[in-house]
Amino acid sequence: MHPVEEIVGSKWRSLMGKCILLGVSYSVSLYKSVDLARELIKRGAKVKVMMTKKASEIVSPELFHWATGNKPIVDLTGETEHVSLAKECDLMLISPATLNVSTKLAWGIADENIPLTAINFLGYQKKVIVTPVMHKQMTLTPQYRETISRLREMGVRVLEPVEEDGRLKIPDVEFIANVAETLTLRDEDFKGKKVLVTSGPTREYIDRIRFISNPSSGKMGAALAWELFARGADVVVVHGPSIAKYPPWVKKIAVETTEEMAEVVKELGEFDMAFFAAAPADYRPKNFFDGKLDSKNEVTLELVPTPKVALNVNAKRKVGFTAVVGEDVIDTALQKLQSYNFDMIVANRVDRKDIGFTSDMNEVFIITKDGKVRHVPKMPKLLVARSVVDEAKGLL
Numbered sequence: 001m002h003p004v005e006e007i008v009g010s011k012w013r014s015l016m017g018k019c020i021l022l023g024v025s026y027s028v029s030l031y032k033s034v035d036l037a038r039e040l041i042k043r044g045a046k047v048k049v050m051m052t053k054k055a056s057e058i059v060s061p062e063l064f065h066w067a068t069g070n071k072p073i074v075d076l077t078g079e080t081e082h083v084s085l086a087k088e089c090d091l092m093l094i095s096p097a098t099l100n101v102s103t104k105l106a107w108g109i110a111d112e113n114i115p116l117t118a119i120n121f122l123g124y125q126k127k128v129i130v131t132p133v134m135h136k137q138m139t140l141t142p143q144y145r146e147t148i149s150r151l152r153e154m155g156v157r158v159l160e161p162v163e164e165d166g167r168l169k170i171p172d173v174e175f176i177a178n179v180a181e182t183l184t185l186r187d188e189d190f191k192g193k194k195v196l197v198t199s200g201p202t203r204e205y206i207d208r209i210r211f212i213s214n215p216s217s218g219k220m221g222a223a224l225a226w227e228l229f230a231r232g233a234d235v236v237v238v239h240g241p242s243i244a245k246y247p248p249w250v251k252k253i254a255v256e257t258t259e260e261m262a263e264v265v266k267e268l269g270e271f272d273m274a275f276f277a278a279a280p281a282d283y284r285p286k287n288f289f290d291g292k293l294d295s296k297n298e299v300t301l302e303l304v305p306t307p308k309v310a311l312n313v314n315a316k317r318k319v320g321f322t323a324v325v326g327e328d329v330i331d332t333a334l335q336k337l338q339s340y341n342f343d344m345i346v347a348n349r350v351d352r353k354d355i356g357f358t359s360d361m362n363e364v365f366i367i368t369k370d371g372k373v374r375h376v377p378k379m380p381k382l383l384v385a386r387s388v389v390d391e392a393k394g395l396l
Contacts, residue, residue: 003069014386015045021049021050022036022047023094023117023118024050025051027096029133030059032095036173040180043177048088049068051064081113089126092128094131097133101115106147127157130157130159131159132148136166157179162248187231188232189232195271195274196274197221197228198237198280198309200242201279203241204285207288207291207293218240218243219244219360220381222237223381224385228389236252239278258282262308265309268313274313274317280309282305283303285304286301287302317343329348333345337367344367345366360380360381362378368394
């Protein structure tokens, strides 16, 4: 048994039984591809690797053999690997993808192993993802923009580089794996749909430094944003102060107070669907104390209700979320669904420390307007989000 077997499915097992071909082209960022391969394996995938000649000259194929348990393919042989791998694997992920490799794929120039194999994947109507890497100036050229546009027209999913401190970098390994996982398991069934996600807590200030809030981390909202983005939606995230990692390619609007969140979503126009995963504060202090309150003095706060964010959104379909204390989860959720006229609501208990607020895990009940109830057992929030979006698909 190869030692890699010890980590298969160690994070979660959603990709068990799936094969992903990782194409590695020549770039200094290719060292991250080793971590990417391992991340996919930890989610249950079998990972096979194909390297360009140039890539194999700066990183030994033996490193990828160690990382995946499978010998990388550098030279195509009479085994016609470009065909057999396209049949065997469920998705091809080219990361890093140089402009050379990306352009050859876009225009069908099949003189290298990676573009040739990717063309076969498309021929078998299988998903191909590319993560382009290059200096910023190259992305400003008409050649790059035309290549990326052509790839997208062909159905290739492009995850463009992320800018940090004025330099372009390949996206985080976890970010790439999130999209690759979803595309392996689901279609782009939200393509062309404009979707709103509210996320995280809000803060209602008592004085300049003190505020009323809750322990929401924004992780559930972020998980929804990742799933919806991967499935092709045009996602807008309106979020309060949050530690969560949202997709770098979606529009994000940061707010602090519930009133700000309500005003922002009102001005965004119409959505095909809205997911209200935020936990906005329901009350704010009636009076704001300018400066800093003296901690030696007793203070009495009078609280007044804040605006209801969900009532300010123009969306054809609305999915609510409710945090429940106690065991009467379904009845409490049904009451909220009816009072807000939601099409679907997702309920979870927040008096359990192992799920919900701040946790990476959740356990929910999904309830639709027609009374259908689906229980999603405790699992990582990214997988919970997939179940929620699966159910929401039926609302479109």
